[in-house]
Amino acid sequence: MSTAAVAAYRGLNYGNKQEHQTKTVSVEDFKRWLMQFDTDGDGRISRRELRAAIRRRGAWFAGLRAWRAVQRADTNRNGFVDDDEIENLIDVAEKDLGFKIRRDPPAGPVSALQY
Numbered sequence: 001m002s003t004a005a006v007a008a009y010r011g012l013n014y015g016n017k018q019e020h021q022t023k024t025v026s027v028e029d030f031k032r033w034l035m036q037f038d039t040d041g042d043g044r045i046s047r048r049e050l051r052a053a054i055r056r057r058g059a060w061f062a063g064l065r066a067w068r069a070v071q072r073a074d075t076n077r078n079g080f081v082d083d084d085e086i087e088n089l090i091d092v093a094e095k096d097l098g099f100k101i102r103r104d105p106p107a108g109p110v111s112a113l114q115y
């Protein structure tokens with residue numbers, strides 16, 4: 001694991017509840033954290049992998065939240081959150097999982113983002 005990944009991991013897995021609610025992470029940090037749960041290494045996040053991530057985060061009802069998150073993020077309905085669907089997952093993470101994610105100004109054309 002790279003130093004940056006370790007930092008992202010620590011930033012997203014706090015034991016302290018106050019920090020839990022105020023800490024803001026970048027989109028890159030969020031992706032790095034999420035991809036640690038890509039346990040089969042196929043580059044996308046299955047519902048099972050997402051459930052492990054949510055559970056690690058300490059949220060209740062991990063299975064239900066994972067199911068709902070995949071329902072919302074998986075726009076091509078293949079049952080996985082692919083790389084280009086992570087943006088959707090970020091919205092869900094903020095609304096449903098209590099993440100605070102700082103969106104950096106988009107590097108590319110904004111139209112590349114699909115909603």
Ligand SMILES: [Ca+2]
Nearest residue numbers: 038042044045
């Ligand atoms: Ca995977």
